[in-house]
Amino acid sequence: MTKLKRIFMYIFLTAAAFISVFPILWMIISATNQSVDVTKGRLLPGTHFGENLTNLLQTIDLVPALMNSAKISISTTILSLLIASLAGYGFEIYKSKAKDVVFTILLLSMMIPFASLMVPLYRMFGSISQTMPAIGIDTLTSVVLPTVTTAFLIFFFRQSTKMFPKELVEAGRIDGLSEIGVFFRIYVPTMKTTYAAAAIITFMASWNNYLWPLVVLQSPEKMTIPLLISNLGSSYSPDYGVIMMAIVIATLPTAIVFFLMQKHFVAGMMGSVK
Template identity: 35%
Template sequence: MTTTAARRGRGILLTSGLAIVLAVVVVPFYWLVVAATHSSQEIFSSPPPLIPGGHLPDNLATLQETADFGRVLVNSLLIAVLYTVCAGAVCTLAGYGFATYRFRGSNGLFGLIMLGLVIPVQVTLVPLFRMMADLHWLDTYQAVIAPNLALPFGIFLMRQSMSALPQELLDSGRMDGCGELKLFWKVALPPMKPALAALAIFLFLYQWNDFIWPLIVLRDSSSFTVPVALASLQGLDDTDYGAILAGTAIAAVPMALVFLALQRHFVSGLLAGAVKE
């Protein structure tokens, strides 16, 4: 009887904790959607609005008029998709190389790449900007995409995942006359779908949310990404928070769709290679 009561108590505590966590996660998103349908005056009223209002069309019209938000969304989608594909290819190939080949200095080289995880981004901004200026790449997509293609976390994730591949499987493919690229594409890559899904989610969100680097290299408002365009709506004297929150709510949709499309692979992809037999 005591055991049953203790089990029931733990269940109640666990359910209460999950309810609190759910509220902490959901309530800000709910208020974001509600605030996107109100004017700035209504957003800062007391008490704040808790049900949708009728200003969403006005906020969207202001957003399009002041920031050309339709074009901005296309810019961000193109940059994020191109970055995800290109950086995914670079990180996967690098991870495969570090996991399957042993050469002198490989561990040192991998450790050098991992140092990129602890170097502050701000340290690299000036040299990267000078490099983009020398290449005449300022205000172009490649200036936003190229500098972070070899992302240290992506290489680490794929290296750990590729390390779980049986070496005998790769050796048998080589004995059958399989070239290295074909071996990578036909043998090593198919089992890595969960890890690739996790990598794709991370890369897409990383690029979609990036603010400081696009702000530095993109000068023309027609080439702005979503974070830069939303930041440009904040004025010194007057800021239309209704329009900004409407844009923020719209910007959250692609991230949610990407995560929902790949979420069933996400946890297994992050755990791939964590345990070796």
């Protein structure tokens, strides 16, 4: 009976794995095929890998766009981890009557779709541009700032902090550490896996972010990778081989980040402190 169960479980898992892996496999295969073959649904690897890559490099400025995406994603990740973890830590460790009210308001802000914030936000950056063009519309900073921390991330850190032993904080205080010292010397090292999980989530979200960069970035030399891929697909006669190649390249960084931190990611999602 148990053996039969196992067999069915493996059949089910194989099917599920195939369904989730197939699109990625097809993307990679398609990157080696001509556009006509891609639309016909060819499943065999082709011989056009080099050609697609050369065409891609000729049609779009891939490297600057990758650099832009990297600058934005890395700074967003570092800043938002710092800010959100400080906030999450504060919400859990310090006592205040107002904190639950503030936290509820914060959570409610998660319910507002970004599309409805876009026009006011754009206006805001429009007026910032008048006085401080260096962080106004059409700068990489303007992409980073609105996403520099999210209610979700604060929530995530607060939930993880619930499992963080408060005695450690007190021990630190008794040993003469300042409040900031307790945070950086005791909390941060203990919560490493939580940071790893949060870093992956933030990096991916930032790397794939589309709507806000689209609206706020105007000059071609500032465009990020998702924007360029969107351009490739908008032609009357799109070259699907080249598009697939671009998507493969755009997927690589997030895949690398994920695999590097995969171990911590799983641990982080379960909670850092056991």
